[in-house]
Amino acid sequence: MLENLTQRLSRVVKTIRGEARLTETNTQEMLREVRLALLEADVSLPVVRDFVAKVKEKALGEEVVGSLSPGQALVGVVHQELTALMGGDLGPEASELSLAMQPPAVILMAGLQGAGKTTTTGKLARWLSAGDHVQYGRKTGKKKVAVVSADVYRPAAIEQLKTVAVQVGVEWIASDASQKPEDIARSALDYAKRHHFDVLIVDTAGRLGIDEAMMQEIKMLHSVLNPIETLFVVDAMQGQDAVNTARAFGDALPLTGVVLTKLDGDARGGAALSVRHVTGKPLKFVGVSEKLDGLEPFHAERMAQRVLGMGDIVSLVEQAQKNIDVAEAQKLAAKMKSGDKFDLNDFRDQLAQVKKMGDMGSLLEKLPAQFAQAAGQLQSGQADKQLRRTEGILNSMTPQERAKPELLKASRKRRIATGAGVPVQEVNRMLNQFEQMQGMMKQMKKGGMAKMMRAMGGMKNLAKLGGFGR
Template identity: 60%
Template sequence: MFESLTQRLSGTIDRLRGRGRLTEENIREATREVRIALLEADVALPVVQALIERIKVRAVGQEVLKSLTPGQALIKVVRDELTAVMGAQASELNLNVPAPAVVLMAGLQGAGKTTTVGKLARLLKDKRRKKVMVVSADVYRPAAIEQLKTLAEQTGVLFFPSDAGQKPEDIVRAAIADAKKSFVDVLLVDTAGRLAIDEAMMAEIKALHAAVNPVETLFVVDAMTGQDAANTAKAFGEALPLTGVVLTKTDGDARGGAALSVRYITGKPVKFIGTSEKTDGLDVFHPERVASRILDMGDVLSLVEQVEQQVDKDKAAKLAEKVAKGKKFDLNDMRDQLEQMQNMGGIGSLMEKLPGMGQIPEHLKQQVQQSREVPRMIAIINSMTKKERRNPALLNGSRRARIAAGSGTHPSDVNKLMKQYQQMEKMMGKMARGGMKGMMRGLQGMMGGMGRMPFR
């Protein structure tokens, strides 16, 4: 998300960063470019106008023009205002009510409501340690009920059965009664959607809302619909007392206009964003981190959290202990490291959270994101025998040819993997011998071996 906006803004930001002095003319020119970039990113016009006005007011004041580093000061103003328009800070779900806390999910058909219910159930279970139940009140699509049942099984939460012959209010009342008996903390309710907003749909969801009185009513909307996402959210907000918005399919949205528009137009916070199709592909929306990513400053906090949550700490501790004792780093260890990288969404997912990525040419980023390199390396290691993985020195020419055939790759791919393994082994050896300094030297050696990426 935000690739096109980041690319457009990073040039403007770079030109300002080095300026020892800014004039009102410089600022006018910069805000004009920011305005064009926002409009091209499909940000709603009222949002663009308000944002540019706020940036101008602060930029031509003492805060920027009298600063020792005016370029940096203006960038800070842009970041602060982007953050403010998206809601200033992350907005948590209010679950501080007598159990079960009922969360109602509303939205149009095809926005990803059912999938989002499954993802939110997993997030609440894994990160907030809640006992979760899900129920479908979508009596028009039996497939949605089955889909939610499958998601409940995958995420390990309770599922309350329903069928197309029941009334939505009856389904949810029965689910609440069952949730109380089962000591459930949170009940997530999936509702029916339509292809467009109509009176029948609004009447039905209003009646359901009145019957169950949810503590949270979240509007689920497809980010790829751009300005329409904000307008649809506004229409729902006028019919229902929404408490927040969930933006889905943000991984397919290069512009990001919806994320910047929804809060301003609806007055409701964006609480979560869907980042992938996997059940763990739902993140809390942090406006300040998103603003930093838009301005190509990276999102190191989210990267650290991702590593914390998804790295297998036991395996990491065992590897550290093994290296400290001077034991040999083998291909089993290398495979573990590659699998951890895959679990974190691959190289592309990690790269987009690093500062300066907007300056890398688009074709190179696409190359990395579409790369099948890591899965191919794992397949090659899996084609080896246990003995070969423990003793890589055994891998002569005939063994390498057999491994290539078994993994559907070429012997040159096996040779390339072995070269990378040798570099990692050297790095681990330096860590054991020289502590942190040794590790840094090893990392520099590895980066040199992998070649430099042109940043300009």
């Protein structure tokens, strides 16, 4: 996600952070690098010009020039303007869903065919029904959600939404390709009212390109449903085309927000930085994996930190708090404190906890650049695949072998490799790296922040053990 832009901007940030003083020369050089990074990321030219002009104005201001560490102050300006560019200037509540109305709250999904509306409808339904997310400083609470498809043109569109609804555990309201979209909308709204649903999400038809018939249809659906949220779903990988599409939908509909899909497949990131600027509407969600839990609320400040290579530790902690079994974590901590050795049974338990946190690629991207580089050599799909291979090796061992790795001699290793479907060398590599990890655990057990920070060098080995780097 945004790899190219992050690499370029994090290098710029590293350079200017070290500047003892700012001159016109090094400021111009920094702005040139920022401009090139944004243009290469396929950010639209008007957006780049506006961004660079604002950074330049603040860079030459007293706050930066008079700072004791002007390099760091300038990094702060870039971060501040990048946050504003992605909607941070609208305030944190602008990017959150507004469902404050007499139920059912209707959410209308709009966008071109292929943007991912149907899958995003399912992901959003799952997100709302889970009820373990924070908005306005408090948990959202579980919502009773229903979904309906008004796409009567695309073959199997209605059945696709039905399948997704079953997978995420929300109600699918039946519709038929012989019906008119407005009749489907009225019927679904009536059903949602009679059955006391909190939220009704309506998936609409798209086209391969913008045309008048599609725009008239979605305008009509909007007038029938009077949705509290009208979300424009756009494929991040469209680049400049995403900006043009956003402009057309923004002119036709009173959009309340944008959902950017397939951000995990977009190395450039131009759409993420341009769409909000063009529509004037906040980015509300981003799709970060193909899995049905691969939808994240968008936070402009956190995304700006990620783009600048600073990581997104807040989101990572939130993800951990939501998925990690606290009792299991406390049990491991107590074991370490008592002096018991960290064994392969413990490691298998930790891998299980990591798997609960979701797509590995989205986890790695939240790490600061210096840690992510060690782990991010594999793409998310490969990381998840390697994680399963490591788990397969551990599951091919007996509980006794996991408790006492010293029992693992040649014949046992061959049996384990056969059971896991991997070469013996891979078993050996995992065991060697596990021994290094045990050393790191010993350092942490002895206490002292300095020792623990030195032991952080072992994070690379932890990443390798989980299959995140080779």
